[in-house]
Amino acid sequence: xxxxxxxxxxxxxxxxxxxxxxxxxxxxxxxxxxxxxxxxxxxxxxxxxxxxxxxxxxxxxxxxxxxxxxxxxxxxxxxxxxxxxxxxxxxxxxxxxxxxxxxxxxxxxxxxxxxxxxxxxxxxxxxxxxxxxxxxxxxxxxxxxxxxxxxxxxxxxxxxxxxxxxxxxxxxxxxxxxxxxxxxxxxxxxxxxxxxxxxxxxxxxxxxxxxxxxxxxxxxxxxxxxxxxxxxxxxxxxxxxxxxx
Amino acid sequence: xxxxxxxxxxxxxxxxxxxxxxxxxxxxxxxxxxxxxxxxxxxxxxxxxxxxxxxxxxxxxxxxxxxxxxxxxxxxxxxxxxxxxxxxxxxxxxxxx
Numbered sequence: 001x002x003x004x005x006x007x008x009x010x011x012x013x014x015x016x017x018x019x020x021x022x023x024x025x026x027x028x029x030x031x032x033x034x035x036x037x038x039x040x041x042x043x044x045x046x047x048x049x050x051x052x053x054x055x056x057x058x059x060x061x062x063x064x065x066x067x068x069x070x071x072x073x074x075x076x077x078x079x080x081x082x083x084x085x086x087x088x089x090x091x092x093x094x095x096x097x098x099x100x101x102x103x104x105x106x107x108x109x110x111x112x113x114x115x116x117x118x119x120x121x122x123x124x125x126x127x128x129x130x131x132x133x134x135x136x137x138x139x140x141x142x143x144x145x146x147x148x149x150x151x152x153x154x155x156x157x158x159x160x161x162x163x164x165x166x167x168x169x170x171x172x173x174x175x176x177x178x179x180x181x182x183x184x185x186x187x188x189x190x191x192x193x194x195x196x197x198x199x200x201x202x203x204x205x206x207x208x209x210x211x212x213x214x215x216x217x218x219x220x221x222x223x224x225x226x227x228x229x230x231x232x233x234x235x236x237x238x239x240x241x242x243x244x245x
Numbered sequence: 246x247x248x249x250x251x252x253x254x255x256x257x258x259x260x261x262x263x264x265x266x267x268x269x270x271x272x273x274x275x276x277x278x279x280x281x282x283x284x285x286x287x288x289x290x291x292x293x294x295x296x297x298x299x300x301x302x303x304x305x306x307x308x309x310x311x312x313x314x315x316x317x318x319x320x321x322x323x324x325x326x327x328x329x330x331x332x333x334x335x336x337x338x339x340x341x342x
Contacts, residue, residue: 054295057302064306103313111302118298219310226317233324240331 019225026222033215037208045208057115059208063216064107065133069171071101072136075143076168079161091157092235094164096227098143100220105137120184129177129185132170139167152238 041059048055074097082090112130117123124130143163150156178187 052295054298056299060302060306103309107306107309110305114298114302114305118295223310223313230317230321230324237324237327237331244331244334 019229023222023225026218026225030215030219030222033211033218037212037215040208040211045204048205051119054115054118057111057118059212060216061108061111061115062209063213064104064111066213067216067220068101068104068108068133068136069174071097071104072139072164072167072171075101075164079157079164082157083161086154088235089232091160092231093228094157094160095147096224096231098140098147098160098164099227100224102137102140102144104220105133105140108133109137116184125184127183127185128181129174129183132174132177136167136170136174139163139170143167 037059041056045056045059047053075094078090078094078097081087082094109130112133113123116125143160146163147156147160150159177183178185
């Protein structure tokens, strides 16, 4: 019984040892990068001239935004793979990523809102970028609610996949919102379609943003592996309970 | 079981590290505030009144991550107990039959 759980969650002793090493490495890299990022944000990078101290929120807000949008794409791809192959592991991946997606989407909204309050004096405005991000948050929550209230097994996974595919359409809209519409949100100043006129002045700002993004991405991968393993264990436990009952 | 125990230990380690990071962050922010007030940081500009917002963002972000990891850790512990209970139930069933 326990053996079943262990094999399902880690892929046997060999898989377990490789998995353990990968986790330890990811965790150690995240911890070191976390300290480096904090040092860079608070002591190394210069204060941006126009936005002042509150601009340092940028080094958390932007990576959270990137990971929030990445998550819904991962959920959609994993859902498509589940629909094609019918394998439970893809569905477990989609579910785990959606849960992390809620976390990141919540933090995008909260950090953005606090930044706007400190810098512009308001908490919220119904502009395109903010509203489409709120829609993304609702899509994540909707996905998890569909999974919670629909029947267990493949039917629930299929309903969830539909929600995830709708959510994936929202991600590019969020990214392009400041290009397509006039918004209160600052223009894009990083990425392929960023306006050169709005680029960030200091290379130190770019380097800090890059390190912060790498740190959050590493932490994200670590958390995703942990959540995914737990989801597999939950599924194995459910199976054992069914056999018992 | 080893895998579950290992996961719990790793999550505890993560939780402790997150707490340490939180304390580190608080002290760094305080240091930055002192540096700012004493004029060490001279180029700004609009700054000091915005420090609480900056502090709030960093605290909330780490608190959310810490809370999530704590939640996962607790669920892992529950699953570990569940597996133990199932093992006992299986042993009972085998001894009766």
